[in-house]
Amino acid sequence: MSDPLQALLEAGVLNTSSFPPNSRYYGVAVKTLEQKNQEPIAYLKRRFVPPPESFSVVQQHTVAQGDRIDNLAAQHLGDPELYWRLCDANRAVRPEELTETVGAVVNITLPEGVPGVGNAG
Numbered sequence: 738m739s740d741p742l743q744a745l746l747e748a749g750v751l752n753t754s755s756f757p758p759n760s761r762y763y764g765v766a767v768k769t770l771e772q773k774n775q776e777p778i779a780y781l782k783r784r785f786v787p788p789p790e791s792f793s794v795v796q797q798h799t800v801a802q803g804d805r806i807d808n809l810a811a812q813h814l815g816d817p818e819l820y821w822r823l824c825d826a827n828r829a830v831r832p833e834e835l836t837e838t839v840g841a842v843v844n845i846t847l848p849e850g851v852p853g854v855g856n857a858g
Contacts, residue, residue, distance in 0.1 A: 761821040792826040792846035793853025800843060804836040813845045822848065 756762045762781060770778040798809060806824070807817040814822060820832055826846040829835045835843050847853050 759816050759818045761825075786825050786828075787849045789826055789828055789844070791849050792844070793851060794826075794844045794846050795853055796845045798843045798845055800836050800839055800841045802839050806832045806835050809836070809843060809845075822846070825849070 754763050754765075755767060756765070762784065765784050766782040768780055768782050770780060772778070796813070798804075798813065806820045810820040810823055811817040823829070823835060823843060823845070824832050826844050827835055835841070
């Protein structure tokens with residue numbers, strides 16, 4: 738009789754990500770570069786940032802003096818380590834660019850692909 742856990746892993750039923758669920762790299766495949774007569778090199782498959790149109794905006798935050806992106810993520814998403822979701826949804830390359838201008842608007846969105854009021858139906 739085979740190991741049931743191993744059977745689930747082999748079937749791809751269980752996620753075996755090297756990263757926690759709140760990481761932007763969760764679910765990104767780890768690949769290996771094999772070079773002749775050298776140690777294999779592990780790397781992450783490229784992660785493409787989704788276009789902002791693939792996110793449903795649920796509210797907007799107007800940046801105030803002293804705002805930080807990790808605090809906004811904690812306040813609106815429940816986890817400061819999800820700051821990258823705000824970056825993705827607002828096309829920010831550098832996290833600090835979202836809060837460096839007082840009065841700027843930051844879109845707070847659902848995760849990519851989750852339909853909301855704006856795109857339901």
